[in-house]
Amino acid sequence: MAEDLTITTSADKAEQYISLIPQIEALLFGEPDLVANLANVAAALKEQFKWFWVGFYLVKSNELVLGPFQGPVACTRIGLGKGVCGAAWQQGQTLVVPDVEEFPGHIACSSLSRSEIVLPLFHDGEVVGVLDVDSSELAEFNEVDAKYLGEIVKLIKF
Secondary structure, eight states: OOOOOOOOOOSOHHHHHHHHHHHHHHHHTTOOOHHHHHHHHHHHHHHHHOOSEEEEEEEETTEEEEEEEESSOOOSEEETTOHHHHHHHHHTSOEEESOGGGSTTOOOSOTTOOEEEEEEEEETTEEEEEEEEEESSTTOOOHHHHHHHHHHHHTOOO
């Protein structure tokens, strides 16, 4: 199902998510292909919020391997516990980083990335990947993003 998104320009971030989530549900409905679904989620988030980088890393052979994304080229492989993505994978929890320069061991795929949020993706209780979102602005992400991006990643079926 190919559709145009209705972009909400409200200054309220929660309202933007509330408008976007049903559209993402519609994009995912009836589509069993994981790569297609990850690609559409990344594109929808990038289009709505204009973040610097939005994408997925998937666990393969005990590494995070780059999956579908929107933005400039990225790191291809990330080890367990390495950088924000590897830490979120290892801890199995969402990490919000207001200033990536202050995160110990941050992996700089781009020097333009200033803040980041990473959410683990679960299947049968195991972390199978992460959603990684980077902004060129400091302190872009907060508990609103953690809540609604958490709802979005739960829509993805593995």
